[in-house]
Amino acid sequence: MDCAQLPTPGPLVGAQPTQVPRLSRAHKTELPDGPGMPSALQAIGWSRRPLPFLERCQRRYGDIFTLRIRHIGNWVVLADPEHIKQVFTAEPEALGVGVANTLLGPLLGDRSVMLLEEPEHMSRRRLMLPQFHGERMESYTRMIDEVARDAIRAWPLDEPFELWPRMQQITLEVIMRVVFGESAQPDGLREQLDRLTEWLNSPRRLALLPLLGPRWIVRDPSYRTVMEPVERTVLAEIRRRRQSGSTEGEDIASMLACATYGDGSPMTEKDLRDELITLLSDGPTATLLAWVFERLLRYPEKLTRLRDEIASGDQEGYLDAVVKETMRLCPSVPIVVRRLVKPLELGGYTLPAGTRVAPCVHLVHRNPRVYPDPLVFRPERFLENPAGTYTWIPFGGGVRRCIAASYAQLEMRRVIHTVLSEIDLTSVNVRSERPTRSAIAFSPDQRGMVIASRRRVAAAQRS
Ligand code: HEM
Numbered sequence: 001m002d003c004a005q006l007p008t009p010g011p012l013v014g015a016q017p018t019q020v021p022r023l024s025r026a027h028k029t030e031l032p033d034g035p036g037m038p039s040a041l042q043a044i045g046w047s048r049r050p051l052p053f054l055e056r057c058q059r060r061y062g063d064i065f066t067l068r069i070r071h072i073g074n075w076v077v078l079a080d081p082e083h084i085k086q087v088f089t090a091e092p093e094a095l096g097v098g099v100a101n102t103l104l105g106p107l108l109g110d111r112s113v114m115l116l117e118e119p120e121h122m123s124r125r126r127l128m129l130p131q132f133h134g135e136r137m138e139s140y141t142r143m144i145d146e147v148a149r150d151a152i153r154a155w156p157l158d159e160p161f162e163l164w165p166r167m168q169q170i171t172l173e174v175i176m177r178v179v180f181g182e183s184a185q186p187d188g189l190r191e192q193l194d195r196l197t198e199w200l201n202s203p204r205r206l207a208l209l210p211l212l213g214p215r216w217i218v219r220d221p222s223y224r225t226v227m228e229p230v231e232r233t234v235l236a237e238i239r240r241r242r243q244s245g246s247t248e249g250e251d252i253a254s255m256l257a258c259a260t261y262g263d264g265s266p267m268t269e270k271d272l273r274d275e276l277i278t279l280l281s282d283g284p285t286a287t288l289l290a291w292v293f294e295r296l297l298r299y300p301e302k303l304t305r306l307r308d309e310i311a312s313g314d315q316e317g318y319l320d321a322v323v324k325e326t327m328r329l330c331p332s333v334p335i336v337v338r339r340l341v342k343p344l345e346l347g348g349y350t351l352p353a354g355t356r357v358a359p360c361v362h363l364v365h366r367n368p369r370v371y372p373d374p375l376v377f378r379p380e381r382f383l384e385n386p387a388g389t390y391t392w393i394p395f396g397g398g399v400r401r402c403i404a405a406s407y408a409q410l411e412m413r414r415v416i417h418t419v420l421s422e423i424d425l426t427s428v429n430v431r432s433e434r435p436t437r438s439a440i441a442f443s444p445d446q447r448g449m450v451i452a453s454r455r456r457v458a459a460a461q462r463s
Pocket residue numbers: 113114115125175278279280282284285288332333336337394395396397398399400401402403404405407408409
């Protein structure tokens with residue numbers, strides 16, 4: 001594999017410190033209206049029950065409103081697809097980084113592609129994109145099936161268990177193989193990542209986050225004890241590959257190990273650390289897989305249709321619609337954020353440079369003008385109409401749209417296919433599960449409680 005070249009890191013255009021406007025009386029006319037309560041109370045609303053909080057604000061203030069959230073700042077939240085289109089199609093240099101999940105900054109590090117400013121962001125993105133597209137994707141299909149099948153065979157039968165952590169095991173195993181190649185995953189990394197995920201998802205810590213802010217998390221000594229082993233292991237693996245010259249593999253670690261900047265120097269360890277942690281902390285895919293089954297088990301006729309279509313050999317149609325409908329109703333990320341580098345005219349307002357605008361995935365996905373009966377789980381709607389670029393946005397949009405959108409959907413389709421081919425699932429809870437905040441995404445509050453049993457059809461065929 002030829003080594004990729006990146007521009008030498010230097011001062012960044014988009015990274016100039018800009019004054020974030022504060023909502024004072026004098027400035028109120030510049031930003032759309034929004035709740036007037038103190039930012040500490042808005043932080044509690046946002047952290048405890050973010051989705052009802054967004055819905056209440058939309059009912060009161062309409063499709064564009066401003067939130068002021070302690071430890072985060074001001075967000076102009078957008079629920080009108082036209083406004084969202086304007087943001088996603090703005091020139092890359094007009095927009096800078098703004099993350100919705102305050103944990104991401106300290107967790108991923110400022111040299112992650114997700115947090116780089118232009119023009120560096122674009123060249124890093126171009127380096128990473130081929131790993132999640134085209135031929136590479138085909139080579140992942142067999143591997144995902146194999147990982148899922150092995151995992152499912154170890155699931156308990158005829159007793160309740162939580163699906164979400166089981167899905168985390170599958171997505172972690174898959175991404176480890178994508179990043180390090182099928183035969184060279186570093187020893188101990190799986191367990192280290194498990195410990196890190198468990199630490200981040202601790203309900204007590206997530207509850208304290210809005211009160212104390214994300215910087216507090218990284219100052220906590222126990223955070224270092226779970227993060228440092230992960231950092232040490234991934235960097236040791238890159239050093240090993242560089243020293244032994246074994247960077248010819250097709251995997252991401254090999255590609256990063258030999259990538260150089262414009263002046264010929266290799267990627268720094270800080271850049272490597274941040275990029276690898278970004279890829280390895282894939283939370284949304286496992287969460288969504290838990291949601292798929294949570295929804296399907298409450299709509300048995302949809303589950304039956306899906307099983308029938310899979311049995312008839314249809315790999316894409318209804319299965320893809322089920323994935324899309326789950327992502328519409330239970331998006332793992334309810335908003336995406338951009339920081340304006342230049343002023344922007346939007347919805348009758350002139351938003352000054354420095355404002356953070358937040359296309360709202362959750363609200364646009366529930367717009368009854370786009371999705372009739374928006375609260376009903378009806379995958380058929382995606383067979384009738386294709387997903388709209390600015391109305392179906394679980395992966396965000398524009399030049400910062402998730403680089404792994406196709407990969408994540410492929411992975412979900414293959415895991416669902418394998419689960420339904422191997423076992424029967426029934427739900428344990430009578431009530432639907434509610435979205436609750438986890439470290440990276442919004443997960444089902446009962447963690448997807450199910451009971452698995454041997455497939456009746458498969459068992460009948462075997463006997
Ligand atoms: C179903 C699963 C996933 C969902 C719902 C999801 C969602 C998102 C969202 C909402 C963004 C921000 C987009 C924006 O700001 O417009 C994003 C960015 C990103 N995601 Fe994903 N993601 C998923 C899986 C993954 C996986 C598996 C990986 C890699 C292994 C990944 C890597 C990234 C990266 C690197 C970015 C930053 C892209 C950039 O800034 O150019 N995502 N994702």
